[in-house]
């Protein structure tokens with residue numbers, strides 16, 4: 001946690017969910033009570049096919065709906081892509097860019113991620129920029145070097161504490177049940193804070209830094225209690241309202 005930063009718990013459904021999954025979203029909004037709303041911001045990043053209907057379900061609940069990627073252009077001949085403006089048009093208010101699954105599956109480099117992040121800002125979306133080292137990089141002792149490289153290369157110049165969120169997701173911790181030690185998360189987040197403050201001044205000092213990778217109700221309190229961890233980016237456990245709300249409830253205790 002960082003004093004004076006309202007935490008964000010964001011879910012990433014990845015390529016999961018059909019229209020009937022929106023009942024699960026309804027359960028999340030129902031459980032997001034006034035006490036929780038005052039302490040924690042909540043966002044669910046859904047497959048593009050569900051954004052419009054999900055935004056309708058979430059209307060008036062203060063649960064934000066977002067996308068999981070966007071093209072760097074606003075429109076044009078880019079078969080299969082969607083733009084930040086299209087996410088906003090569907091009722092989305094946020095977008096994830098640079099997730100390791102995009103970097104790996106689609107060959108997205110830091111400069112592509114940066115263009116996408118700039119597109120997110122152009123579309124007036126809260127833009128979550130993901131970074132994180134692979135298992136091999138960690139074993140080689142390169143974690144902080146990789147984080148520096150990704151931050152330097154992926155963050156738009158116009159980043160502020162209001163429009164950009166950074167998510168640290170060690171690739172080896174995603175979907176594996178493995179979680180770095182408290183000391184390792186602390187070191188990575190302190191490093192990110194230092195880097196961002198050096199570059200963006202007071203905005204860097206106030207930017208929300210999320211941890212992601214096998215966050216569950218059972219480990220949320222410990223992870224979220226670490227200095228400079230201002231929320232979570234949750235994959236698998238965001239698919240079930242009970243687990244997602246359980247993570248928020250664990251976090252709420254700390255706020």
Ligand code: 13P
Pocket residue numbers: 012099169173174175176177212213214215233234235236237
């Ligand atoms: P898991 O929570 O399933 O490990 O996924 C994390 C993630 O990749 C969120 O973007």
